Amino acid sequence: MKKKKKAEKLSPGTSSMQDALEDIHFKVKETPLEERFDFRDIFWNYPIFLKTLYKKLVPLSYIVVFGVLAAFLIFILQSSFFGKKVVQKGGKDTFVEGVVGNVNTLNPLFVTNNYIERSVGSLIFEKFIDVDSDGQAHPGVARSWEVKEKGLVYDFVIGDDSYWHDGSRVTIEDVLFTFESAIALSKKENIDSVGSAFEDVEIEKLDDKTIRFRTKEANPVFFRAVSIYIVPKSKLEEVTISKMAFDPFSKKPMGSGKYELVKMDSSKVILKDNEYDRYTPKIKNIIFEIYPDSKALESAFRIGRLDAIGSWDRESARYTEEYAGYKRHDLHITDREKLIFLNIRKDSLKDRKVRIILNTLLKKDSFIEEYNVGADILTGPITPSSWFYNSDVDYHSYNPEKAKEILKSLGYNKNEESGYYENEDGNIFSFSITYFDSPSNERLVKLLVDYYAKEGVFIKPVNMSYEQITQEVIATRNFEMLLYEIETSIDPDQYNLWHSLKSNYPDLNLSGYEYERVDILLEEGRQSTDKNVRRQKYNLFQKYLVADAPAIFLYTPVFEYITRDNLQGLEFKDIKHSYSRFHNIQDWIWE
Numbered sequence: 001m002k003k004k005k006k007a008e009k010l011s012p013g014t015s016s017m018q019d020a021l022e023d024i025h026f027k028v029k030e031t032p033l034e035e036r037f038d039f040r041d042i043f044w045n046y047p048i049f050l051k052t053l054y055k056k057l058v059p060l061s062y063i064v065v066f067g068v069l070a071a072f073l074i075f076i077l078q079s080s081f082f083g084k085k086v087v088q089k090g091g092k093d094t095f096v097e098g099v100v101g102n103v104n105t106l107n108p109l110f111v112t113n114n115y116i117e118r119s120v121g122s123l124i125f126e127k128f129i130d131v132d133s134d135g136q137a138h139p140g141v142a143r144s145w146e147v148k149e150k151g152l153v154y155d156f157v158i159g160d161d162s163y164w165h166d167g168s169r170v171t172i173e174d175v176l177f178t179f180e181s182a183i184a185l186s187k188k189e190n191i192d193s194v195g196s197a198f199e200d201v202e203i204e205k206l207d208d209k210t211i212r213f214r215t216k217e218a219n220p221v222f223f224r225a226v227s228i229y230i231v232p233k234s235k236l237e238e239v240t241i242s243k244m245a246f247d248p249f250s251k252k253p254m255g256s257g258k259y260e261l262v263k264m265d266s267s268k269v270i271l272k273d274n275e276y277d278r279y280t281p282k283i284k285n286i287i288f289e290i291y292p293d294s295k296a297l298e299s300a301f302r303i304g305r306l307d308a309i310g311s312w313d314r315e316s317a318r319y320t321e322e323y324a325g326y327k328r329h330d331l332h333i334t335d336r337e338k339l340i341f342l343n344i345r346k347d348s349l350k351d352r353k354v355r356i357i358l359n360t361l362l363k364k365d366s367f368i369e370e371y372n373v374g375a376d377i378l379t380g381p382i383t384p385s386s387w388f389y390n391s392d393v394d395y396h397s398y399n400p401e402k403a404k405e406i407l408k409s410l411g412y413n414k415n416e417e418s419g420y421y422e423n424e425d426g427n428i429f430s431f432s433i434t435y436f437d438s439p440s441n442e443r444l445v446k447l448l449v450d451y452y453a454k455e456g457v458f459i460k461p462v463n464m465s466y467e468q469i470t471q472e473v474i475a476t477r478n479f480e481m482l483l484y485e486i487e488t489s490i491d492p493d494q495y496n497l498w499h500s501l502k503s504n505y506p507d508l509n510l511s512g513y514e515y516e517r518v519d520i521l522l523e524e525g526r527q528s529t530d531k532n533v534r535r536q537k538y539n540l541f542q543k544y545l546v547a548d549a550p551a552i553f554l555y556t557p558v559f560e561y562i563t564r565d566n567l568q569g570l571e572f573k574d575i576k577h578s579y580s581r582f583h584n585i586q587d588w589i590w591e
Contacts (some may be wrong), residue, residue, distance in 0.1 A: 077445060095287055101290065106250060107244070107250040111194060121229060125255035127228065137339055141175060158172050165260040172205055182228065197225035197226075224489055270287050281585055301311070328562060332385075337488055344512045361452060379401070386492060433483065434481065436484075497509055500515070568590075570588060571589040
């Protein structure tokens, strides 16, 4: 107060320089903030200014700050440098692949559709013989063979350069034990084993190197049937057939394949090079990182944890396109077919005309393109790429006018208000479709429902778990339309899918299709080894089956394998299965 009074007394005139400075000092303090605001103060005192501003704008300031941090993190994670250089897990001798699912058993005597089990099994075990994408046999454990007695007898000679992971040699006894065990599992235990394909074949040991197979009739798919993995007799001979599925061997197997199992649990499978085989791969270790779902897999890919992933659904793997440093390998799988079985046992689908309507109202090319799964359109039971494909068949291509005429003959006309076809009783032309509940199938069925709705047909979707599909639907054949994926073969033989004797569980004639002429053609087609004779039989088979329309054939899938672009040596030309992608792993190399 004293100083303030002095200042007031001296102003406006001053008697000294000191008094003048004091006068200026007090006047500045009393000047209002808005009168002395200067943008330079912000820059000179920016820490204090930002702190004050941050507090005044809470909670908006929180959102802004965390938003900036999130954007920066996403930018870093999506950068090719981070994915390829910073956190690349694999070294020059290690390869890491990400997969979704689980591993239950690695015993190759049991049939499995598990993608991971098949992939791992192809590395741990060695096949008796290999069969390429053209159906030609190549050496495996068996190094040579001879076909005798007009295709009824096959003599195989075992090589001496196959070794189990413990260093012991694979012998004729191991081979004999493998085939006899597979047959016993199928015949005695009624288990879905690899032996079901040759359970009526007689097998005998001729000497320490030679094993003979004798068939009752010529079988054009014989080589494919015996293309199975060999297991060690020493590890399983004390196990009874009924308990083989539960033996520890299923979790800790020993094989003669290119890689040996080191560790397996719910999160990963670790393999190392088989030091006793004839290969010297650059990649010494393979790690399968196992994730519970596709979201977890995506996260691992985004942070650069993985060297490769495989995908059956191009749409769900689109996020991989955001990253540089990767390349894509497409494998067209011609022995897997996605189709909709039409249950002829049901009154609603007994009439062939109804089944033709459902076929001619689906515009497959537009449908598959919009679905964006990665697929080759399927017109009938045999793929267009096959030598046995009959192009001279009416494959019920998209034809809404034809469908309209058939519907009218059945008493159905389109209700312009509802948009659906109805009969005079007001009943809508409708069906239900059952399918396995997966993101890919959900997308497909939703699209399918929309497509049919535009054409005037109501489709009710019924999603189920895998257990429900197998136990409540396939086992009982209780469905109208069933979306299902089946595994066929590169051979045109489809006896198990369409012969009338295969219409009951556990066989795969899910439509319940019966036609005596088709039965005869399927029987005759598999009894001949003459390619021209077989082509004649299967040409007629396709003509009759497609005319009856027991299914809607959709597509064969395209497997997309996404790898780092510095991984060289992959070769997909001569393989027909996604799990065969490691067939030349010994040639893979990091550059």
